[in-house]
Structures are given as structure tokens and as C-alpha cells.
Amino acid sequence: MEHAVYIVPDAAPALEAWLRDHPYSGVAVLTDENTKKHCYPLLKPALPRHTLITIKSGEAHKNLETCASIWQKLTDARLDRKGLVLNLGGGVIGDMGGFCAATYKRGIDFVQIPTTLLSQVDASVGGKLGIDFNGYKNHIGVFREPAWVLVGTHFLQTLSPREVRSGFAEIVKHCLIADAAAWNTIRRRDLEQQRWEELVPHSVRIKQAVVTQDPTEKGWRKVLNFGHTVGHAVESHYLADPKRRLLHGEAIAVGMIAEAYLSARRGLLPEKDLGQVEEFIYSVYGKVNLEPADAEAIAPLALQDKKNQGGKIQCVLLRGVGQPVIDQAISLKDIKEALQYYQG
Numbered sequence: 001m002e003h004a005v006y007i008v009p010d011a012a013p014a015l016e017a018w019l020r021d022h023p024y025s026g027v028a029v030l031t032d033e034n035t036k037k038h039c040y041p042l043l044k045p046a047l048p049r050h051t052l053i054t055i056k057s058g059e060a061h062k063n064l065e066t067c068a069s070i071w072q073k074l075t076d077a078r079l080d081r082k083g084l085v086l087n088l089g090g091g092v093i094g095d096m097g098g099f100c101a102a103t104y105k106r107g108i109d110f111v112q113i114p115t116t117l118l119s120q121v122d123a124s125v126g127g128k129l130g131i132d133f134n135g136y137k138n139h140i141g142v143f144r145e146p147a148w149v150l151v152g153t154h155f156l157q158t159l160s161p162r163e164v165r166s167g168f169a170e171i172v173k174h175c176l177i178a179d180a181a182a183w184n185t186i187r188r189r190d191l192e193q194q195r196w197e198e199l200v201p202h203s204v205r206i207k208q209a210v211v212t213q214d215p216t217e218k219g220w221r222k223v224l225n226f227g228h229t230v231g232h233a234v235e236s237h238y239l240a241d242p243k244r245r246l247l248h249g250e251a252i253a254v255g256m257i258a259e260a261y262l263s264a265r266r267g268l269l270p271e272k273d274l275g276q277v278e279e280f281i282y283s284v285y286g287k288v289n290l291e292p293a294d295a296e297a298i299a300p301l302a303l304q305d306k307k308n309q310g311g312k313i314q315c316v317l318l319r320g321v322g323q324p325v326i327d328q329a330i331s332l333k334d335i336k337e338a339l340q341y342y343q344g
Helices: 011-021 033-038 040-046 064-076 091-106 117-123 153-158 161-178 180-186 196-213 220-225 228-239 248-265 271-285 292-304 332-343
Strands: 005-008 027-032 051-055 084-089 109-114 128-133 136-143 148-152 313-320 323-330
Touching (some): 011 109, 011 148, 027 033, 027 040, 027 064, 027 091, 033 051, 051 064, 064 091, 064 128, 084 091, 091 109, 091 117, 117 153, 117 161, 117 196, 136 228, 136 292, 148 153, 153 196, 161 180, 161 196, 161 220, 161 248, 161 313, 196 220, 220 228, 220 313, 220 323, 228 248, 228 292, 228 313, 228 332, 248 313, 248 323, 248 332, 292 332
Parallel strands (some): 005 148, 027 051, 027 084, 084 109, 109 148
Antiparallel strands (some): 128 136, 313 323
């Protein structure tokens, strides 16, 4: 079931009005150290009496240990089943905060307030919640819709250029799978020239349309995973090394080039389109230095991808820009070859 996504320049007045119309027995606000410093002060005047929970930022802390600390703090605050969790942060906060709320006392309401470009255009929509487990990304999770999603575009001003670039990867993906005209527009602009006030609602509309057709990813929703079969494996590989760790969008950028290459190699994607994908993504993200040993280690991680069926790695490829094809079986050899192609 599709939930409301409310996009405004300033989130505080909208949140205050919504909370007035939706009284809860208690409210907890989940932040990390960054959103506590930069985003929480922008919302605090709009909040009723509440419990503030702050966790360490980053994918490395998106695990059961952090969940246990969140559940304990909700318990200490005596939040009951009529309570509310406000998730103020990026994808990690939204995924993990939603997961904790969905499992606390068999499920309490939560509101997603995404503060990064990545979470505003991707993680905030679709009801996917989860945590990483033993190095596997989003390995444990549930589907549950938030009570509301509030997107405040003013939060983008609190982001570093690297975080903006990471979030932009999901916008690129949405254009490649669903809107060739939009792709031809964004690829002709530098990152600094992109128009977020247009692109954020555009991406939300694309993802909502897909999710409405397939809420629990039984079929068509898999199109949203373009770039993610290889990209998640790349991200997981670098998760254990703080010095080489990639942001989600940086890994998905690698994945999109790799999967566009596999699309072209199978005769699905015209070489001209592959060249445009490569050229634009390299211009925005540069190139991750993949050693041969990295490719050997990355490929097997795709064996744990959640789209896999019957022991086969399932991938989303492109028949052309705006024309995704789901359930395409690829091998470990294919992934290694695609990563070698990426490295050039």
C-alpha cells in the first residue's frame, strides 16, 4: 500500500501540524551524531516532549548490536504500542529505525524524515527495512510502511559534496530504468548544475509507481535493483576496510557500469548507450581502483543477493535506456569480467 510522501522546503511546520493531528502516547527521535548536530535543531521547536536516541553513523553500525541498544532505550523510555519513532537521518537511520519500530512490541508507528539525497529519493519510499548481518547488506529485514514520510529539501544544505554525489546515483538509476528523456537531461549537466527541486519529486514518483505495482518485490519491483547486484557486492567488500569504504551511491555507480556492460555484451543495450552511461558516471564519480584480488573477492558476495533464485545470481539488465529486464541470470565469471571492464 502506497504511503504519503510530503515534500516541502522546511519540514518543521509540516511535522508540527501532522503531530497535532496524530497524537501519540510517546515520541522517540532517532538520530546519529551528524543529524543530531545539523538536522535535529531544525526540527526540535516543532517536537512535543520526546526521547532523543543517538547512534553512531555509518553502514558499519547497521547491525543487531545497535538495534539492541535502540530497543533498550525505547524500553527505558516506556514507549508503549501507541508510541511513535521519528527516524531523522539517511538510509541507515531509516532502514534500522524503521526495522526497530516494526519489531518493537510487535510493531509501533514510525515516520521517516530522510535528510540525505540518497534517502530522500530512494530509502524513504517502499517500506523496505533492514540491517546488515555478518557482512551481508540488508540481510535481515521486513516490509512495513511508515505512517508518513516527510522530505525537507532544506536538509540537503547540511550535506557534504560526497554525500550529495552518493545520493545522485539513485537518481541516475531511476532515469536509466524509467525515463530516457530525464536521463538525456541529467547527463548533459554537471553535478553542481542538477536541479534537486525537480529531481527529488521525479525520483519519488518513479519509485512510488513501481512499488505500488509490486509492494513486496515479487516481480516488477526488482527493476529498482539495477546496478545493485554488483554494487551491493562491491559495497559489502569494502565495508570491512575503513580506509577504502565506499558510500552506497559510490558502489552503485560501479554496479551500474558493470551491469550496463553485461547488458551490452548480451546484445540488449546499444553500445552507444553503454558509452554514455560510462562517460557520465566516470565524470561524476571517478573510478574506484579495483585490484584483481578485489574482483575475485567481490564476485562471490553476489551469491547472497536477495533476488537470487535456485542458486543462480539474478540481475537487472537494460534492453535500452528506460527499458529494464528483470531476472537475468549471471555467473561469477560474468561479474569478474564486468569488474575488469570497469577497471579498464
